Amino acid sequence: QVQLVESGGGLVQPGGSLRLSCAASGKIFGIHDMGWYRQAPGKQRELVASITIADTPYVAEPVKGRFTISTISRDSAKNTVNLQMNSLKPEDTAVYYCNAGVVPGPGLRNDYWGQGTQVTVSS
Secondary structure (H helix, E strand, O other): OEEEEEEOOEEEOOOOOEEEEEEEEEOOOEEEEEEEEEEOOOOOOEEEEEEOOOOOEEEOHHHOOOOOHHHEEEEOOOOEEEEEEOOOOHHHOEEEEEEEEEEOOOOOOEEEEOOOEEEEEOO
């Protein structure tokens, strides 16, 4: 069984910063892409940023320009992924979810999700 555990959410004022972390544990042979998604009330879950096994980052359009390429990082040796969020706006308020494409064994791949961490941007 694989678990993803997020941390780092909370309440921040507009213009502030937060750093989210996610750690994967369990039966892990390897991890392909890792990413962060978010879901605001009444909206669909959307991709925020992702990073490949080769450490190639991608930042989605809704946050591009505020969340730079250096925003998402991973440590493949520790199976962790981090998301640095700067210049936060109230519209960034959402539950943020960690996602990982985990290889539990040769020739296998499953997508796993964390339980989510609340980010609230408000004065």
